[in-house]
Amino acid sequence: MALDKVLNSNFLKSIRDFWYEHLPGDEDLVVPGQVAHKRWYAGGAEFDKACFGFCQHRQLMDLRTQFEPALEAINASGVDGAELLRLVQPTEPCDWLSLILLLDQIPRNCYRGPASRVVFTVFDPLALAVAKAAVAAGVPHTAPEIRWQFAFRTWFYLPFEHTEDAAMHDECRRQYEGLARDVESLLAEKEEPKDADAYRRRAWQVVQGNEEAARALVRAQLDFAERHEAIIKQFGRYPHRNEPLGRETTAKEKEFLESGGDTFQSK
Numbered sequence: 001m002a003l004d005k006v007l008n009s010n011f012l013k014s015i016r017d018f019w020y021e022h023l024p025g026d027e028d029l030v031v032p033g034q035v036a037h038k039r040w041y042a043g044g045a046e047f048d049k050a051c052f053g054f055c056q057h058r059q060l061m062d063l064r065t066q067f068e069p070a071l072e073a074i075n076a077s078g079v080d081g082a083e084l085l086r087l088v089q090p091t092e093p094c095d096w097l098s099l100i101l102l103l104d105q106i107p108r109n110c111y112r113g114p115a116s117r118v119v120f121t122v123f124d125p126l127a128l129a130v131a132k133a134a135v136a137a138g139v140p141h142t143a144p145e146i147r148w149q150f151a152f153r154t155w156f157y158l159p160f161e162h163t164e165d166a167a168m169h170d171e172c173r174r175q176y177e178g179l180a181r182d183v184e185s186l187l188a189e190k191e192e193p194k195d196a197d198a199y200r201r202r203a204w205q206v207v208q209g210n211e212e213a214a215r216a217l218v219r220a221q222l223d224f225a226e227r228h229e230a231i232i233k234q235f236g237r238y239p240h241r242n243e244p245l246g247r248e249t250t251a252k253e254k255e256f257l258e259s260g261g262d263t264f265q266s267k
Helices: 009-019 034-042 044-054 067-077 081-088 093-110 113-136 150-156 158-162 166-188 198-209 211-235 239-245 251-258
Strands: none
Touching: 009 067, 009 093, 067 093, 067 113, 081 113, 093 113, 093 150, 093 158, 113 150, 113 158, 113 166, 113 239, 150 158, 150 166, 158 166, 158 211, 166 198, 166 211, 198 211, 211 251, 239 251
8 A cells, every 4th residue: 555645635634624523613723622632532432443444424424534544554664754754745734733643643542552562663753753844844833724723733742742752852841832932922912913814813812712721721731741751751761651562660660550650541
């Protein structure tokens, strides 16, 4: 299966359609609420099944998503991040987003337990390579449709959280701090910006009307990043990954896990 044929613009759009189909309104693209986060982070077996390719969409009852076959094709190809980007050549900002969702998020719902090894050894390195390239190209902080729609932007930073490379966690924190500054800049403006692009104007409207939710979103993202980073600083790795990766768990790691240490709902 040729990856450049599989990962075409129509397929990448289908990822976004699937990922955001539950959002009730465009304001949730700026400040996603509990409904959005519950499906993404606590969707359970039903969401896992949907990501695997057996989700029947409300509007497309006879169509199936093709995420798992695409992941299998990527895995079988053995490409690294640079090769994958040369094949896909994402040009539109939202296509970068789709690629990150495909590599960083959907595998976490497709492969659990012992099968999650492929998440950590194959898809996470690919997702990180794509995220680094996207940040270097300025996609999440210069493309208006990404920068001012935080339900898009935040996904660019999760590959930095998922790596066990401590330096990447520093970068993750810097990116979230940039997002926080953008939210504060919107809150500081007391009149609707007239010369801004449509995405920034809409973001201003939503953030001004939902100040508490906007600040809560930033706090939650920073807190989540800090919790990931704290584990890397303590152990140099994520202990909950030891079993699928065939690593020996140290006594301190065992104590951490048995005392309720963060596993970020990995199972």
